[in-house]
Amino acid sequence: MRNLLRAAWANLFPILTVLLLWELVVRIGWINAFFLPPASVVLAKFAEMTGSGELFASFRITAWRMTLGFAIGASAALVLGLAIGLSRPLLAFFSPLVAATYPLPKIALISIFLVIFGIGDPPIVAAVAISTFYPILISTLTGLKSVDPMLLKAAEDLGANRYQVTVKVLLPGALPVIMSGMKMGAAVALIVVVAVEMYIGQSGAGHVLAWATEFFKIDLLYANVIAIGLFGIVLFKLVDFIERLLVPWANRD
């Protein structure tokens, strides 16, 4: 309990210091309060938005789009990645396609999605899906290739048939690398959902950002940026937790 409090304080202390400095430099007048409202004002706005349910409403929409997009992109990447990674002919067919399309910044496709899907959730979800697809596909392929061939030999030697070698050795062996791809996918999903909402969204956290900018609601802007930051922290903690659950053997510090 004492340790827990100390750990909490160790995290809190730097944050409180920065908030205090922020408050000070604005109050003294070193920074124009129009560009950077005092910390207290931003936090008050944040508290107000939390209390009114406004924040929850916009983030629920954003989280839904992100989760749906991620789920679609990740499952497609896993299915295709495993199929390609386990079959030479498929690998030969898809390798050039992946290599050719991988470097394209997927955000560039947003206008095409807009044309195809029209306004609303679908183009946003599609943008998230396509952006998470690639890191997870690549990591699945890399993960399968990274499995020590000696482990495959050892399993075969112990009596495993080809199916068992695949399921009991190849897949778990690839899992740590696949999980790091998932983490990257989650990070990209957050960036893309906010960016696309700013651009074409009519609701969601990104849209609030764009709206606040347009109408110079500076306190709303900052409160929302902080909220997105907190959302990101929660998201990454969640992904870490899932990784620990799925890959308990991985060497960690």
Added chain:
Amino acid sequence: MRVCIRNVGKTYRARGRELGALEDISLDVAENEFLTILGPSGCGKSTLLLLIGRLEPPSGGTIDFEGERHSGGPLTTMVWQKYALFPWRTVLQNVAFGREVRGMAKKPRLEHARGLIDAVGLKGFEDSYPHELSGGMQQRVALARALANDPEVLLMDEPLAALDAQTRAVMQIELLRIWDQYRKTVVYVTHSIEEAVLLGDRIVVMSARPGRIREIIPVMLPRPRTLDMIVTQEFHAIADHAWTAIKSEVIAYA
């Protein structure tokens, strides 16, 4: 069971080039014999084990297993130099792997695995992951996993090479104790002359690549073997003999 190796050769084909790894190997490994193999690096010792383990096909010759089967397990199981443990499996799950893939029920196979973990001195580490263990402990797990498979012939490819000298000495004695208990036919590859003498009933000395059998040296030391024997005259005489045989090959290779 006995292993009868007749005129076996192995040629690897890599990037259009042919590489003779083994040539005309004929050798019988007797029932319950502890056979050690010595030879310069690259002479095909690991290759020979892979052939006996049917993990690689020979390019020529035959390898047969003769005699009565004692165990319900496979003909051979390998213990690898780098342990080759499954990092995502606990010690218990690693040791039970062989029986798991051969479709044995969960409860008896875990019970059996526990017994072997106990036998190699790892009681209490059943639920540890390999990366949480020292090198010596990992090699014990690898040994228990191979023994749990209950093979007729145990193939060991420099199983102690990655260990420090002290751990190695401890493991040599452990190995002898465990072998005494389970009495398997063992083919054991090593780089260490001392180890080959200490463990083996006979030492096969191989020539530089392509590997051939240069000499087979019987080790007439009483069992059970102890580390104290290393300083005896008899031990020295055999080790010297082996060293003379292998010296010219090592020099030929270098």
